[in-house]
Amino acid sequence: ALAGHRGSRLLDGPLSVDAHMDSLPLAALPSFTAAVQNVRGGVRGDIAVRGTFKDPVLTGFAKLTAGAVRVVEPGITLTNGAAALTFKDKQIVVDSLVATSSGGPLRASGTLDVSQFTRLGFDLQLQATNALMLNNKWGTLKANAAIAVKGPYDAVHVTGKIAVQSGMINAPEQTSARRATNLDDPTLVNVLDSLAVPLGDRRGSNPFLN
16 A cells, blocks of 8 residues: 555654653663663653654653663663653753763763654763773773764764773784895995995994894
């Protein structure tokens, strides 16, 4: 019946959704992205959605406790997660969101714009203090950070500062071979003569020829 249909298949009819969460385990929810793994924690709250899919209106609240998640790309695990969210009209207000990364605290606050469910918008402020930011094949870093995240999810603008406190970066080595230089090469002799390099200094200064 939908063969040959173009555009959205979601009808812009009225919405009436009420969700009551007494202690919803995040681990039981399906994964929507490969960017995170081992999501844990519990959510409680009440959320109501009215309006239409294109013009939703939200009310309610939600609280996260004992949250944890592994962020795959940087190789870090966030633990001790707790959050308080308020659903108001077309926004999700992040009243508070805290977690730790290898003992370093992280905090976030701001808003999520849900005026378009398929194109979320961000206006968030993130802070970190001596938190583990990188732990993969490229190295290990702990840093302080103050970052702002703004814009729609497909055009997010990130600004701020990151101050590395400790760590190590594994820079890939260049595969270039060393070549010994023959100081008796006639071409090089002329160059050395023009630089007034004494003959005695020309030998013994190249460790590759000893």
